[in-house]
Amino acid sequence: MNSQKAAPHEQFWAHKSGGAPPKKLALPRIPLPVVVLRTLPGELRASCYTEFVGNLSPRMSPHQNDRSHFERQIVVARPILILLALLAALEQPPSREAHRSASFLIAYLIVALIVTQIERLLRRRSWHLPLVCDLLALGFFMFTSPSTVPVWFPYMFICYAAGIRWGFDLTLPLAGVLSLILVFLTAVKGEIHWMRVVSWLGLTMGTFAGGAGLAFLGDRNRRFSSQIEFFSRINATMQVDQGLAESLRLFLQEMAVTFDAEEALLLYRDSDLERIFLWRMKAGESERLVPESMPLSRTDGFLLDDMDAAICWNSLVGPGSGFGWDRRDGRSIKNLPRLPGPVQQELKVRSLLTVAFDQGGQSAGRIFLLNGRKPFQKQDLAWLEDIAQHIGPALENTFLLRHLRARAIEAERSRIARDLHDGILQTLLSIEIQLDVLRRRVPATPEQASHALANLQQTVKNEAAELRQTVTDLRPLRVQSADLVDLMRGFAERYRNESTVALDLLIDSTQLRAPDRVCREVFQIYREALNNIKKHAKASHVVVKLSQDDSRLVLVVDDNGEGFSFAGRFTGDELDRLRLGPISIKERSRTVGGILTVESNPGHGARLTIEVPLG
Known part of the structure; x- marks a missing residue:
């Protein structure tokens, strides 16, 4: 005996309340058809659309x-x-x-x-x-x-x-x-x-x-x-602290439950990386999502070449059964785009609901709901379109943070590679050459060879100490506002002992009040700036000043070395456009909303200033 399945909004109610919804709590039907509604002009259409979606949205229990x-x-x-x-x-x-x-x-x-x-x-x-x-x-x-x-x-x-x-x-x-x-x-x-x-x-x-x-x-x-x-x-599913994968897992899980679909998908087109990323979430699963990366050549395979179409297919067999409209003007689409056959087989699609979402005013990707347990209706597509409109800014922030983190990781890897290349790798190459020379000179001049070996041994010890410090710097660092001053003073003491550069550390206040993440990034910038001066600036004196007022935290690093290759005063954004300046420091200051300024006078030193607002 066939039993009629509950509607998506009733399934949502049952999922959230732990029981079946009242039988007569079906959503009221507005007599104005969707097609007519979406052809209304201007503000009248927007007003009616709000009324329409408000009445057709899934029934939810109030907070x-x-x-x-x-x-x-x-x-x-x-x-x-x-x-x-x-x-x-x-x-x-x-x-x-x-x-x-x-x-x-x-x-x-x-x-x-x-x-x-x-x-x-x-x-x-x-x-x-x-x-x-x-x-x-x-x-x-x-x-x-x-x-x-x-x-x-x-x-x-x-x-x-x-x-x-x-x-x-x-x-x-x-x-x-x-x-x-x-x-x-x-x-x-x-x-x-x-x-x-x-x-x-x-x-x-x-x-x-x-x-x-x-x-x-x-x-x-x-x-x-x-x-x-x-x-x-x-919007709460889009938490920057829990990462992109977990945020999208929670969001797609909520979508699958709300619309009573077997699977929810999110496709994102990354123009910078020239890739398409696909996240798939099956209803009831709780595993971490790992995106599938695809080339931009597969754009048409996921309807990413027609981002203005809001589409529903309740059947893809033969001519199929579906409906849709252009989200720009609400006009009905006669020839609905459909997924290619190979993609249908790959995703095992029987029915689908899909709308696009925007980032920065541009279409960025699509949300898919696959294989609903009952036929999708026009109000379901309108409701999903409204959700995509509201979730767009949160998705944009999450993807932007992911992009910034990726750039920071890339910059950090580049810095590590550069430090290893300019430091220990060059030293190892020098040691190899000197050992080859000593191997030839040992029989003839054993005393000189012994002295040279002692120098090489000291060089190896120095490089081992530097490598040990590099490994220590790579470890996760926890910095709180109460510890920032002590950590900076401790690093300054080690810096004076391990280098020939004179360092003056000036701190206006010992009672710093800033978020922990700001303190962590400020300390990393301070440490990296001093290490760069020691390795590249050929400076004899550096002054570091840390100050704070009610609205901002300011770090200034001023040295008398050779300076950068450019002359003048530039902000972080200007340095990005010119592809100049310390990459990692620029990324770290941007992470905490700081304003980076670099003043360089080649041959006479440089000054680096970071202002972090404390709003």
Whole structure:
């Protein structure tokens, strides 16, 4: 026996709440078709699109803080509307029924005020008066009130509160039933004549419209909050500290669950590296994602040559079954692009949903959802397009950080290779040449050979010490603000002992207050700058000054050596354009948002200044 599978938004609800969603919590269908909506011009299209996507987005549970905010609205609205109903009841002519209904409303008002205080005391336990109690009170008041005018106020309250708690789909029939009961009681009590059909219908529609409008308002607030919370959760997956692979794993996993797809993919086109990177995440997996690298020649194989198309294929067999539109103007695409046969077989694609995402105003890649457990609909594609629009900046920041880290790693490797080449490799080559000469001279001049061997032994010791220091410098370094001054002074002491360069270290304050990552990078810049001076600048004196004020941390390294090959004062960006300056130091200063300035006077030294804002 075939059973119909739950819709993507229902699967999402069940996944997040731990249980099945209410059967009648399906999303309301907006009568405006997607194609018509996307052909509307300008701001009207944008406004309608926001309304459309807001109503068709997957149903999500509001964040706990937002839920508490909505419950406070209900708690405050209850006594206010009861008070309005009481004032309306007191306007009625004196009678036994009017006195009884007023007494009931007074008691109801007292209970509402007590409930307000109780819910305030029990807010940590999230206790709230069940809405069924208000429904029972409304039912009793309907049949006891001599007039239906006071009944409108608790009726409006019920509709608004039910819209928040139960959603629009459940509240709409409830509002219809209650409005029919109200109009029926009005007719029975003789306030309208049975023959006045037009008035009866108008009163019915007005009552229903008022209740439905308040229900929609409550449900709309709930949905808007849920949408914001969903986008916040999606953006939270893009954490720079956890790295690109883990961020994309969490994001793609969330996408697969939300749309009830078997697999989620993200393709990124890196123009600098001239490569395409593919991350694949199967639903339910938790392994670390390793991207597949492909040449740009495979662009057309993943629809990267038509980045403006939002596409859905529910079937790729034969002519297939699908739909899509151009994201620039919303016009429907008649000839839908489709994945080539080899790619379909490689990914085992039966159905797909795909949209593009941007970086810096340019199309950068695509998000794919493969093999949905039920056919995708137009609202699913619109919702995915909205998600891609919101996640674009977070993805851009994550990829930018990855790019900066890659450049920093490349620069660090280049520096290490350069140091090894200029240092120990040159020394080893010199030792090899001297040993060859000594091998020939030992029989003839053993005393000179012995002296030369002693010099070589000392050279090897010096190089071993330098290599040991290089290895020490490569180890991960943890620097806190409280330790920065001591580390700088300790390194300065070793520097004076191991080199012929005179070093003056000037620190304005011993109470530095800066983030640990800033302190770490500043120390690395300080250490690398001094090592570069020792190896390349041929300086006899260097002055280092570290200072801090309320807004910035400043490091200045000034030497009297040969300076750089260029003359003048340049910023880090200007040095990048000219392909000049210390690469690793430029990358480290950029990592912490610092401003690098290099002043060079060939033959007379150089000054390096790094200003790190402490915002």
